[in-house]
Each structure stands twice: as C-alpha cells, then as structure tokens.
Amino acid sequence: MTSDIANPNSIDLEIVETLDEDNRLTRDYVDRVLDAVDEGDLDEVYRLVEPLHEADIADLLELTPSERRGLLAISLGDLMSAEVLAEVNDYVREDIIDALPASQVAGLAGQLDTDDAVAIIEDMEEEDQQAILAELDPEDRAVIEDALSYPDESAGRIMQRELVAVPEHMTVGQLIDYLRDHQELTTEFWEVFVVDPQHKPVGTCKLSWIMRSQRKVPVSEIMKHEQTLIPVDMDQEEVALRFQKYALISAAVVDGAGRLVGVITADDIVHIIQEEADEDILRLSGAGEGDINEPISDSYKARVRWLIANLGTAMVASFIIAQFGAAIETMVALAVLMPIVASIGGNAGTQTLAVTVRALATNQLTQSNTMRSIWREIRVALLIGATIAVIAGLGAGLIFENWRLASVIAVAILCNISLAGLSGVAIPVLLDRLDQDPAVSSSIFVTMITDSMGFLIFLGLAVFSGLAG
Template sequence: MTAESDPDFPQVETAEETLDEDNRLKADFVRLVLDAVERGDTEEAYRLAQPLHAADIADLFELTKREDRADLAIALGDLLSADVLAEINDWVRDDIVDALPAAQIADLAEQMETDDAVAMIEDLEEEEQQAVLAELDPEDRAVIEDALSYPEESAGRIMQRELVAVPEHITVGQLIDYLRDNQDLTTEFWEIFVVDPAHRPIGTCQLSWILRTPRNISISDVMKREQTLIPVDMDQEEVALRFQKYALISAAVVDDAGRLVGVITADDVVHIVQEEAGEDILRLSGAGEGDINEPIADSYKARVRWLIANLGTAMVASFIIAQFGAAIETMVALAILMPIVASIGGNAGTQTLAVTVRALATNQLTQSNTVRSIWREIRVALLIGATVAVIAGLGAGVIFSNWTLAGVIGAAILFNITIAGLSGVVIPVVLDRLDQDPAVSSSIFVTMITDSMGFLIFLGLAVFAGLAG
C-alpha cells in the first residue's frame, strides 16, 4: 500500500497545506516528501512536490540534509528544472550538481539565462567544467566560455547575452514586425537597444513607447539617446550602485571598444544588492560567508582565524591591565567598573564602524567629504559620550559613595567613546584608501583600540586621582 492510498497517512493537496503564514514550507510537508524518498516511493515524492513553485522546490532542497539531496533530486526527476537551480542556494546547488551527469547539467544550462548558467558552471571543478562545456551546443558553449573569461563578480559574469538590438534607420512598424516574425529572439525584455553600424549602443526605446507610437515614425525620432552604459569589467557592487542612483530597469553592457555585448536587468541587481549587503555584515563579524549550508570545515576555517586574531588583540588589553595590578588589588571597585568602560567603547565603535562601512559601500563617503564625515562622527561621539558618562558617573557615585571614582569613570567613558567614534570612521577609511576591504578587518582594529584605550584611560586616571596606589 502506498502513502497515497493509506487513509491513515496525511495527504497534502493545496498550497495552504504546504505553506505556512510566512509562505514557508511546513515542516510536516517536508517530512512527508522526505519520508517518501526514504521509502523509495518516488511517485509519491513527485506527486507531493509537483504543485510547488520553483522557488518552493528550491527551498525543499535547502531543507533537506546534505546526504539526502541526491536521492531527492532523483525522485523529483524533471521537477529539478533550470528555474529551480536558478533559485537555489549556491552551496546546495553545488551538492546537487555534483550528483548529476555532465549531459544533464549541460541540458539544464541550455534552458537557463546566460548569467544563471554561468553561476552554476563557474563553481564546478575544472575537469567537471570542461565535461559540461563539451556537452553544450557550440553556440551556448562559446557564450559561457566568454562569460567565464571575465573576472568574478564583474558585469561580464552577471550580464545576459539575450537582448534585442536594432539599427536606428528602421521605423516603429518595421521594428514591431521584426519582433513578431523572429521566433529566436529572447522573450523577456523591457527595452530595445539601438546600435550604430559598429554595434555600439546609441540609444534605447522602451516597449511602452513603441506600442504607443505610429508605425511610420523612425526609431531615431523616439529613442532616448542618454543612457547609462556599464563597462564589462565593472565590479557588480558598482553596477548595483548605478542602478540605484539612476533608477534603471536595464542597462547596456559594453566592451573595451564600446560595442554592445550584453544587458543587466533590475532583477539581477536585486540579487547583487542582497548578496553584497550580506557579505559586508558577515565580514564585519568575521563569520566568513555565513551560510548555514556552508560545509563545516569551510565555516571553521573562515571563523577561527579572526578569533585567533582577536585573541592577540585581547592579550594587548590584558597586558595593559597587568601594569595596573597593584592598583586593582587596593581598590576592588576598579575591577568591577573596568569592563563597563571597555564594553561601552566597543559598542560605540561598532556603531560608527557599521555606518562608515555602509557609507563607503554606497559611495556616500568619498574623498570630497571625508574630513567632514570624521568631524561629524567625533561630534556624535562627544554627545553620546557625555550622556553615558553622566549616567555612569552618577550611578558609580551613588553605589560606591565615592565621587572621585564617579568622576574617573565618567571621564574614562567620555574619552573612550570619543576615541571609539574616531577609530570607527578613520580605520575603514584608511583601509579603503589602501584598496583593502574595510568590512573584513576593521572590527579587529576597532575592538583592540577601544579595549586597550578604555583600560588604559580608566586605570591611568584612577592612579592619577589617587584612588589606588
């Protein structure tokens, strides 16, 4: 008896039964599918998954244990489509693709848009990559090999080759007839690119303009000549910034000679923005790629090196504390209050660091406004420092009945937050000027400065004020 015919076995037939209120696959549904796969009941697994959207099938693979994904792929058969692979997490896709023969990978790649096919093939081992390329149609292989020749995370890697380009001397009517008669043209586009005889873009026409313009009007009379061109070797982060700045729907990609070679669309940029924003956040924390599907060994290597570096910076702070050991022994309150100064300074530095890294990533902070931005963060730090210092000082004075101690901790917090604000903006700016990613290592330096200076200022002021010998 199969699960489908068993009256005691729960059945799932509608989207309401497969998805929860947050549009995520329900745990019970995922269990039903995986149980069917485990029993070898591929027909039941296929029946359950068939109504799902491609994005939901991608989620199903991501929710499956790594060692079971190959069996799930076999059970779902043709449901593992190009659309599913385009939606799936990179790490999970690698697991699935590794289990597929080269011919099937090539077949899926030919169904994908160029940028998605490149994203799938570029992560393969060299030998597997060549085997898949050998299975491709010669025209598709040439396109993908050309894309792979560009640097990673460049416009050349993410652009689509499928576009519509026409000369400027034709009329709107001729263009409409051309679009209707040529079945080989791409089926998804928002703009028509107008090119000169050397295939250099000279303008664009939105589809809405074409549909609303009389047939006898020349394309050159309705096209928009001003356009944002994307160099083929431009970093994808800069591409995203241009789309945001100029509110683009699509943009032409040109080679070194200015010839039209591809197009980037807004849906591609959405993925880039999400990816780059996530990368910066994870780099600030030293968590590597931070993907829950990332292999344990890769996560370990990415994270441990930063914690080892942090151990070194922590030893600097410990050395400073050791120099004031006698003072701490004579007044226990110093040991109690010491962590407050360092932690508040660290948090203040992290706040400034996050704002600065984001400003650098979005081109809000440039050479023309660096000094003004630094001065702004110093003023913000002074205001915050003064507020927290008064609160902490009053609290310490009341608790320990020692207003000298209250003044020392207040002054230490004020100075440390100011230093934290300054370092939080200067360090990432300096790293950026040195062509280093400020999101990668800034936090280590900022933490070292705030901890070390916090302890040094607080304990030094305590000794200077005569609180301890």
Template sequence: MVLDEDNRLTRDFVNRVLQAVEDGDNHEAYRLVEPLHEADIADLFELTPSDERGPLAIALGDVMGAEVLAEMNDYVREDIVDALPASVVAAFAEQLETDDAVAIIEDMEEDDQRAVLAELDPEDRAAIEDALSYAEESAGRIMQRDLVAVPEHMSVGQLIDYLRDHHDLTTEFWEIFVVNPQHHPVGTCRLSWILRNPRSTPVSEIMQTEQTLIPVDMDQEEVALRFQKYALISAAVVDGNGRLVGVITVDDIVHIIQEEADEDILRLSGAGEGDINEPLRESYSARVRWLIANLGTAMVASFIIAQFGAAIQTLVALAVLMPIVASIGGNAGTQTLAVTVRALATNQLTQSNTARTIWREVRIAVLTGFTVAILAGLGAGLFYSNWILAAVISGAILFNILIAAFSGVAIPVFLDRLDQDPAVSSSIFVTMITDSMGFLIFLGLAVASGLVG
C-alpha cells in the first residue's frame, strides 16, 4: 500500500524506496515512485533524511522534475537545489511559471543565483530578475507574467481567432484582461462569457469594468485578504503607472493563506518558522531569544512574590492557590490575544472598532470571571474552611481575568499601531502582566483582608 487512509505515504512504502536506493537498485526506486503525483513525490523527499535526499534525486531521474521541486517544502527544496548543477536548476526554472521559478531561486546564495540566471534563456532570465527586484512577500514576487491581454476594440470572434492563432500565449488562464492603448486594465472577460456570445459581439460590451487591481508592491497577506473579501479567481497586478504587469491567481493565494496563518500561530508561541525541516541552529536561535525574554518577565512576577514572603509563610494556602490565579489569568489572556491577532490579520479589527472590541472583551471577561471566581471560591472555602480566603481568591481571579482581557486586546493593537507585528511578542507581555498582576492582586487582597499579618 502506497497511501494510508489519511492520504499520506505509508512508512513501509518510504522504507522500500529508500532501501532500493541504498542497494543501488535505481530502477526499482524509479518503478515505485513514477506513478505518484508530484505532491506525493515532494512528500517522499520531506520524509527522507537530509543526507539521503541527493541519492534519491539521482535515482529518480526524470521523475524528479520541476513540478516536484515547486511542491516541496522550502528547506527540503534548498537541500536538493544546493546539490544540483546550475544548468539543471535553470532547466527546472524554465519549465515553471515565473512565480514558482522565483520561489526556487530566491533563497539561493547570491553567487549560485547568478550562475543559474546565466544559464537561463534571456527572456526567462529577464522575467525572473524583474520579479527578484520586488520586495519579498510582495505582489510583484508572487505574480505570474504570463497572461492574455487584448485591446477593447476587438470582437468576440477576433478574440477567439487570436487565442487560436497565437500558440505562444499561456495555456492556463481563467479570464482575459482588456487594456487601453496605455496598457491600463479597463475590464476583464471570463472565458464562459466569450464562449456564450456571438462572434460579432464587441468585447467592450461583455467585459466587466469593475475589477480589483493589485498594486505591485502590496504585501502578499493584504493580497490574500482582497481575494477572500471579493471572492476573486484571479486579479490584475499593476505598476506605479497603472500599467498591467502581471496576474495573481487563487491557487497561489491558497498557499499564502496557509503560510500566513501558520506564521502568525507560530510567532505567538515564539517557535520561529516551526518547520521540522528547519536547520537546528535556526530553530535554536528563534526559540531561545523568546525564552530568555520570558525569563526576564518571569523575574518581575518573582519579585512581587518576594515582597509578600512573610505573608506566604504564615498561610501556606496562599502558596498553594497562587498558581491557580496566574494560570486562569494567563489562559484568559491567551484566548483574547488569539482572537485579537486573528482580527488584526484579517482586517476585522481597525481603528474604527477598537473601542467597541475592547468593551466586548471586557463584558465577556466579566461573565467568565464571575463564573470561574465563584467556582474557585466555593472550592477553596470548602477545602480550607476559610471563607475569607475564598473571597480573596474569587476577587483575585475576577480582577485578573478582567486585566487579561484588556491587555489581550490593548497590547497587540498598540504594537500594530507602531507598525510592529503583534503576533511576534504580544504573548510575552500578556503573560508578564497576568502573572504579575495576578500575584499582586491575590497577595495584596490577602494582606488587606487581614487574612495574614
């Protein structure tokens, strides 16, 4: 069996392929892998240990094509590309759409990039160099240059003849862009409209003039939001002068949405790229700096506890219950933080509704705070037979959840207003606030209530 019930390559199949390569039986490895889809072959390379990927690529021969490279995880693809001659990488790049070719070349070392570009056909080289001139994760990087653009004076019949007669046109497209003499997009025509209208119909009569134009320097996350908001299949990309320079299609956006969502979640945790194929040094560097920052913020909470050392010594129950207050506040803050970061990422949270969103989260915090506080107070009161202690922990939990809700919205919004990524460091600050304030409120109430001297 090649695939399991979850459509993943089985361990037995992977082992059979790798064993064939190890035994030098490249024919058997080729026979096993050749029927697979390009995405499954890419998965095979990701499941293969790093030092065995090179021999596997050699064994597979022409099965190891450009489409397989395009489907690969970035880190795995880098391993393969680094092991291939520049001429082979160039041959792969020429077989792909510009955006996929750029994805292969952009992460290479500068010398390797130049070597690959030198092997390319002049036209392909110019297109890829143009794409590389735009900022990473911009519309210019991810757009395709191959599109169909026609003047608005054409008729449907002339357009069909044009598509049939010009064999150098791209073969995969969903709509045709209509441009004026300055090459500014003035409308779009879906293929279904062209096929269902008489040949004599002017294109200008059936084209849709309302369209979503993507500036070439727009961030890819904003591009994805445009596609989602307006339910786009494809969209024209224009330069600073409004000229049509490329097209972005929904299949590219699906990958971007997944990448951006994964990126935000991983940044919230401080886990860096979070890819199991990421080099050990990069994973270490990404994680350790946030753990060190967390160590610093944890010391703030420890300092607060130290100020109430005598009180804790007189009533051991305080030491037992303190982690509950901090934990409940931390979880409440994480819930609010996750909702806020997502709302910022999807443009649901803007300056016009920030105050309303904070008020909403505070109301939710009041409801959840009272519920959890009452349960915790009843439990502490019954266990310790001390209803003053029960009231103290109830009050501390309620106030800490309120603080967590406010900080869970305010901190990422504040960072966003400073043009900083709210997903990167918000959790560190929210955790510090909920821990520190939780301990301070709990121990402060204990002293103020006369529970301890």
C-alpha cells in the first residue's frame, strides 16, 4: 500500500514520520492517534490522519486493537470514507460496521461501485444485511440484492453494473456526444461495449480507438468482434485464469440468455488472484484463513481438526515401528536413522504436492497431460532420490562403519522419495477428479504415505537383509 503524500517536504515533519522506510505506519504514530482518540481530541485525530491515503487509513484501523477500532472509526468522521471501508480486512470491517450507525454504513456502501458494495454487505449477518439494505436507495438496494442472489465467489458477485453499452449503428461522433451528454454514466471505464437489439454483446471499442477515429466512422467498423465473455455463474478463480490467459483489462459478463449484465475489470481480478493464492497456501498447511485478525476460536477450530487428523496418521506410523521393535532393539542405529528416511520423503512429497496443486489451480495440469506430468515427477523424484541416497549411504557407512546398513538406508531413501514423488502428484490429481479441493487434504495423505512407507521400507529392508533380527 502506498501513501498519497505527494510532496513530503511540504508537510509537517511529525506527519511525514508516520511512515517508516518500508512505507508502513510506525508504532509511535499509531499510539499518538489512539491517545488522541482516548482523550476525545477529534481535531488532533483529524490532523494526524487527514494526510494519509485511504489504504493507509485502512492499515491504521487494522493495526488498532479490536476493542478500540469502533471508537477510532467514529472519531475519524468524514475520513471514514467508502474507500477506506472497502480496503480494510473482513474481520476489521465487522468491528467498524458494528460501531457505525446503519445509515452511515449504507451511505458509504452507496458511494461504492456495486462489486465493492456487495463485497462489504455479503459477509454480514442476515440481520445486519437487512438493516443496511433498508437504508439504501431503492435503486442501489435492488442492484445489491440482485448481486447477492448469485452464488458466492461467482462472476455475478464480483462484477460491476456500471458500464457503457451502445448499439452498433452509432457513429463515433454520436458515441462521443452520448458520453458527454449523459452525466449519469459511469466515469471510470476502459472500453465501450457494443450490443445488438437483444442487449447481447457483439463487440468492444477501446477508448483509444474511439478518440483516434473520425466522427463519421460507424462504431461497427472499429469495434473488436472477438471478445472473452464471462458467464455470470462462473467461479471467480476461473474468471481470474481467463484474465491472466488472455491479458484482459475488462470483460463483459453475460447471463444465461447471453445478455450483457455487467463487467469485470482487472483491478478486481488482482485481489482475487491474491486471495486464491493465499487460500491454497493456507489450506496446504491446514491453517484455516490464516488472518491475524481472525477470532481465536475460529483459528482454533480451523487448525486443531487437521492436527487431530495428523495425530491419526502418526499413530499409523507408530504402529508400523512397533512391529519392528525387536529389530530396533538389536541395532540402535536403526532408530537413529529412521527419522532421516521419513523426513526426507516428507519434504520431497511436499515439494511435489506444492507444484501439483499450483498446476491444478492455474489449469496447467489437465486431463490431457496428467500421465505425462505424473511420469515427469517420478523421473524428477528418481534423480533426487538417487542423489540423496548416495550422500546418505556414504555418510551412514562412514559414521557407523557398516556398509550393509549404508546400502539399506540408501535404498530406503531412494524408494521413499520416489514414492513421495508419485503420491505428491497422484493424490491431488485424484482429489481434483473427485471434485474435492486438492489443497485441503492432500498434505495429510502424502505425509501418511511418506512416513508410514518410509519406516516400513527401511525397517523391512533391514530385517530382510539380515542386518537386524
């Protein structure tokens, strides 16, 4: 996030020092603002906060303890703008909305584009939603209620209704006059959509094409006929992939009948790409939403269930070790080396798993190249396994002066890393084919396989080779 301070040298030094060298709010500055709030000195609060960009004000609210955010939001007065409300974290927004009157929240939501207004209202409790909607203008309320009728995280939820659409029989001159004469049209857009009499998009015109064409030229001659249309019920992750694949700035959203109902722009997609990437990373670790503002109870519930599942898989590995208790007693070196086999396999599996989940999320891994991708990861695993096996085998042989033991651990590591490569790609692909999110539970299965099979292969080879009885 960046500051909106155009010329720091022209502003009071105390204000300039609100941001550190990394462009983050300093602790001293946050304390000064909160002290002014506690003292009821609203003039001082305004003086300290007014020079900040809306994104920095959002940061200030996020850095404020939960129990004090509401009072700070009230103290900000007109600095508590719609843009600030749209920028803050979801959990922080809840604290602010709870503190502000419903009429003020409705007023802020009414100033936003429909996609931002929907993002604010959709996460509210039903009672709070109705209170805010009741305060909105009838037109804004109808638009937001329509957006809320679409599935969560769909194109219909994130699209803007504010767009410019014109018939193809217009000339460039008529289009320019239309844009100038109709003040109610949106003021922020990159292209004009051209529609047929049924309001179905037939092409688009970039503003640069319009401004560089003669007034008498028909719009149909300069418009681009090929366009990427987004179905209103498409998942937002798939929408983001289309923007990335086709380098889109904006795209028309159409309903089931093919009629133009909205537009999605690149600035909306940037947030979605970040959200989806963060979501996949956190799901791989089982950390829930991973937000530091998330309530403790929610974090506990999200994390503990996966650790309980991990406890179950660890018990499977322990059971396997117990079956080789006699062998371990006859040779302590087995107990020393067992964790190496399991941990190396687990790390190799995690690497492959991360690559595979990302490939699935970005549509790089599809049904047409699944077998090729699996064979590729197996070959990578074999190369890595051979390298680590040689190093580990030489190390064990030199330390324990037992080259049979060195051979056992080398073979065990090679087999476990190869198995880790196979499971790291096969499990998420299988879950994806079963319409399950591969980022959610793949890591548990991969860990169970690499730990359990690592112990089984190593100890089994030790017994089979006569190294331990």
